[in-house]
Amino acid sequence: MSHRAAQNAVKLVLKASPRAQICKPSLAVTLVSQQSRFMSSKSNYEGHIPLNRFETALLTLGSAYMALTNPRRGDMVAALGETTAGPTVSWLRDRMLASAEGRKILKERPRVNSTTVDMDALARLPDGSLGKAYVTWLERCGVTPDTREPVHYIDDPELAYVMQRYRECHDFYHCICNLPVNVESELAVKYFEFANLGLPMTGLAALFGPLRLTPQKRARLFSEYVPWALKCGGTARSLITVYWEERWEQNVDDIKKELGLWDPPEARWSKPLSEAKLAAEKRAQKQKGE
Numbered sequence: 001m002s003h004r005a006a007q008n009a010v011k012l013v014l015k016a017s018p019r020a021q022i023c024k025p026s027l028a029v030t031l032v033s034q035q036s037r038f039m040s041s042k043s044n045y046e047g048h049i050p051l052n053r054f055e056t057a058l059l060t061l062g063s064a065y066m067a068l069t070n071p072r073r074g075d076m077v078a079a080l081g082e083t084t085a086g087p088t089v090s091w092l093r094d095r096m097l098a099s100a101e102g103r104k105i106l107k108e109r110p111r112v113n114s115t116t117v118d119m120d121a122l123a124r125l126p127d128g129s130l131g132k133a134y135v136t137w138l139e140r141c142g143v144t145p146d147t148r149e150p151v152h153y154i155d156d157p158e159l160a161y162v163m164q165r166y167r168e169c170h171d172f173y174h175c176i177c178n179l180p181v182n183v184e185s186e187l188a189v190k191y192f193e194f195a196n197l198g199l200p201m202t203g204l205a206a207l208f209g210p211l212r213l214t215p216q217k218r219a220r221l222f223s224e225y226v227p228w229a230l231k232c233g234g235t236a237r238s239l240i241t242v243y244w245e246e247r248w249e250q251n252v253d254d255i256k257k258e259l260g261l262w263d264p265p266e267a268r269w270s271k272p273l274s275e276a277k278l279a280a281e282k283r284a285q286k287q288k289g290e
Contacts, residue, residue: 047152137175166197228264
């Protein structure tokens with residue numbers, strides 16, 4: 001990416017924040033002058049946007065503000081995760097290098113999306129398998145694996161992949177822990193991820209996210225989900241080292257035992273499990289007929 005691309009990325013934060021509009025001209029001028037002094041224009045991988053320290057700090061503050069005021073801004077949540085990752089992402093890479101499964105992930109660099117994963121094949125797997133559980137979870141929650149933002153602001157290509165891997169495997173954590181995508185369940189997963197992976201962004205989400213809950217839901221989060229998340233996440237194997245795509249046919253309960261996971265308190269789902277299973281079965285039958 002060019003200097004101009006990085007500049008536009010930071011300007012996006014300024015444009016999105018009403019309070020930043022007041023000082024936008026002066027910041028833009030400062031950005032241009034600082035850019036020529038500190039920033040390298042070299043792009044280390046496709047989509048990489050190199051930033052200098054000033055721009056990183058500005059993007060961190062702006063993305064934090066936007067993520068807190070509008071958590072649905074996935075681009076701002078992703079930017080905050082990258083600019084605050086610090087040495088944690090290097091530590092996660094080291095954890096991957098320490099296991100044969102993790103090293104294979106780093107070597108092959110698999111991606112998780114509807115192009116790389118054959119959802120129809122997963123739907124044909126037996127009940128109880130990870131693949132069938134995953135496609136059923138997607139149907140039940142009404143989501144797809146294609147919504148994850150690409151990494152832009154981590155300079156090292158391998159570390160950028162580690163962050164991308166975490167991002168694309170987030171749904172597996174929901175699936176194997178049997179949690180939907182509502183606010184309280186998302187926060188439970190964030191507490192789990194912070195205990196298991198240590199990423200600062202997950203800690204920030206866990207700290208400020210409960211403010212969006214009603215008093216009743218907040219009380220349940222802290223009395224039921226948080227104790228489970230911290231204990232289970234803190235004692236389980238580091239999930240960044242799991243090659244999920246090679247475990248599609250493995251039984252979910254066996255995977256949980258291997259990784260040291262156990263179920264959280266029962267969550268509230270918007271769609272019945274039977275309805276999601278029926279949708280997954282129809283997918284499998286349609287593919288079989290073709």
